[in-house]
Amino acid sequence: MIAEGKKLRTELALITEWIRPNSHVLDLGCGDGTLLVHLRETRQITGYGVEIDHHEIVQCIESGINVIQANLNSGLSDFENDTFDYVIMTLALQAIERPDILLQDMLRIGQEVIVTFPNFGHWAARMHLLAGRMPISRALPNEWYNTPNIHLCSMKDFEHLCAQLDVKILQCAAVDTAHRSTPAMKRFPNLMGEVAVYRLQK
Amino acid sequence: MADNFPTDSIGLVEPVVQHFNKPLMLDCGRALAEYDLIYETYGKLNEQRSNAILICHALSGDHHAAGFHREEDKKPGWWDSAIGPNKPIDTNQFFVVCLNNLGGCKGSTGPVSINPLTGKLYGPTFPIVTVRDWVESQARLADVLGILKWAAVIGGSLGGMQTLQWTLQYPDRVSHALVIAAAPRLSAQNIAFNEVARQAILSDPEFYKGRYYEHNTVPRRGLMLARMIGHITYLSDESMRAKFGRELKEGKLNFGFDEAEFQVESYLHYQGRSFVGRFDANTYLLMTKALDYFDPAREFNHDLVKTLANVQAKFMVISFTSDWRFSPARSREIVQALLRNRKSVNYVEINANQGHDAFLMPIPDYMAIFRAYMQQVAKEVNV
Numbered sequence: 001m002i003a004e005g006k007k008l009r010t011e012l013a014l015i016t017e018w019i020r021p022n023s024h025v026l027d028l029g030c031g032d033g034t035l036l037v038h039l040r041e042t043r044q045i046t047g048y049g050v051e052i053d054h055h056e057i058v059q060c061i062e063s064g065i066n067v068i069q070a071n072l073n074s075g076l077s078d079f080e081n082d083t084f085d086y087v088i089m090t091l092a093l094q095a096i097e098r099p100d101i102l103l104q105d106m107l108r109i110g111q112e113v114i115v116t117f118p119n120f121g122h123w124a125a126r127m128h129l130l131a132g133r134m135p136i137s138r139a140l141p142n143e144w145y146n147t148p149n150i151h152l153c154s155m156k157d158f159e160h161l162c163a164q165l166d167v168k169i170l171q172c173a174a175v176d177t178a179h180r181s182t183p184a185m186k187r188f189p190n191l192m193g194e195v196a197v198y199r200l201q202k
Numbered sequence: 203m204a205d206n207f208p209t210d211s212i213g214l215v216e217p218v219v220q221h222f223n224k225p226l227m228l229d230c231g232r233a234l235a236e237y238d239l240i241y242e243t244y245g246k247l248n249e250q251r252s253n254a255i256l257i258c259h260a261l262s263g264d265h266h267a268a269g270f271h272r273e274e275d276k277k278p279g280w281w282d283s284a285i286g287p288n289k290p291i292d293t294n295q296f297f298v299v300c301l302n303n304l305g306g307c308k309g310s311t312g313p314v315s316i317n318p319l320t321g322k323l324y325g326p327t328f329p330i331v332t333v334r335d336w337v338e339s340q341a342r343l344a345d346v347l348g349i350l351k352w353a354a355v356i357g358g359s360l361g362g363m364q365t366l367q368w369t370l371q372y373p374d375r376v377s378h379a380l381v382i383a384a385a386p387r388l389s390a391q392n393i394a395f396n397e398v399a400r401q402a403i404l405s406d407p408e409f410y411k412g413r414y415y416e417h418n419t420v421p422r423r424g425l426m427l428a429r430m431i432g433h434i435t436y437l438s439d440e441s442m443r444a445k446f447g448r449e450l451k452e453g454k455l456n457f458g459f460d461e462a463e464f465q466v467e468s469y470l471h472y473q474g475r476s477f478v479g480r481f482d483a484n485t486y487l488l489m490t491k492a493l494d495y496f497d498p499a500r501e502f503n504h505d506l507v508k509t510l511a512n513v514q515a516k517f518m519v520i521s522f523t524s525d526w527r528f529s530p531a532r533s534r535e536i537v538q539a540l541l542r543n544r545k546s547v548n549y550v551e552i553n554a555n556q557g558h559d560a561f562l563m564p565i566p567d568y569m570a571i572f573r574a575y576m577q578q579v580a581k582e583v584n585v
Contacts, residue, residue, distance in 0.1 A: 024544065046544065048541070048547075054550075054553075054567050054570075054571075057550060057571065058570050058571060058574045060548075061548060061571065061574040061575050061578060062574050062577070062578070064578055066546055066547060066548055067548055067549075067550075068537065068541070068547070068548070068549045069549055069550045069551050070549075078534060078537065078538050078541060079541060080541075080542050083541070083542070
């Protein structure tokens, strides 16, 4: 699901700060389980990862992470309402067939939802579009024809969707691909942030 | 001597028979005053007795899960693909136990055993045994072997049902449960297939109400038909097409009914015939009943979530995409119930076109998951 290569340490640190200790967590598109391992060690969380890729699943098992093989495009019907303290999805929203439906499903099963996605409003993306080409960047390395990212959006777009779905934004941050946050990103997140990080509630 | 066997084979193995004198009360209300269980073990039990693995067999399986009985044996045990040195169930690390279930026909007490009360074969008088009865008898074998807690109980199909039952019946005696190509209960369709198989046997004129031994015969045609229909359900449409297509044995149509014309017919006949030589019809009837009756949620108002509320084992549930006899959706019922109880569970759906039979095959993705999980088990028991 993740097109941008490895999830980066600083993003994990940022999300970790938002998670209360001893929570029950679901990580959608958990990859090799890096985030869950980190949360288990630093926040003593319990929970599961959901992943579709066989090789990533083997790595989750080797890390002792509970993992459920499933396709996120098929929905989250295996999970009951309000089962998790947090439902997390990092850098996968833009690759989902119906992000709006999945987002609501995440809010159904979790008290809070944390999502991250590459910000299409980033100035570099705008420059590419001004030059008449689809953006290619560190956060979006693929060509338009082979990208798994079928639903790109800017932070403004995402906030518009949240308003439409009546979703509360509890916290928001914009970072670069190294997941650092500079003063400029804090001031102009949609222009300066490469990756958007949101904490939401229904 | 063992040079003849592949290097990743456990090699020559020998079954052991354990006699039990303490009566076993059965679900059906009857009791077995005494009985034998035949079993095999592979690998060494460690000092802490913490590395023991129980393998539960499926419908037509037995205690011979891995290795060879004789130098000249061509075929190893039924799950040799997964059990042996450096295989997913690594006999260098684990002490593996596999037994023939009660009611079986391979050495444990069953219809072809002598009833000590009458001095005659049990035959059709052997009581109907359930998965719960089997787990009870398996627990008694564990007691004899000095195994307080299994590092893992592992089984596919009907074996997966026994694994699930272990976690309910003896929650504190199972660390890990690997439930493969299984279901929390049979569907109506599954029971229907079993009933056709049973009717094939019961309606064979040579069945003699189960007393065929006294007539020096066996219900050959019935058992063969039962196995043939079983085999169809163990394969997938795709695997049958790949294996046989519409190929003709003699390359031409014979316009008759006398012999198998298509390769698939010939295959089914062969499977049926060879089964008759190695399996008992009364045992087949018993095993299908145990399958049909298995439904642990029945005691919990058909609520599987409540049923699994007290399990302590960590679960690994595996299904296969083309398995329609025990479809992935059925495995997911178990997974959903475990998730709702916040239990430790992994679920993997292996891409495989072999149908239900896939669980016995060394499919690389399957073996990789199996191996990774068993290594976690090994770490926990310090082997």
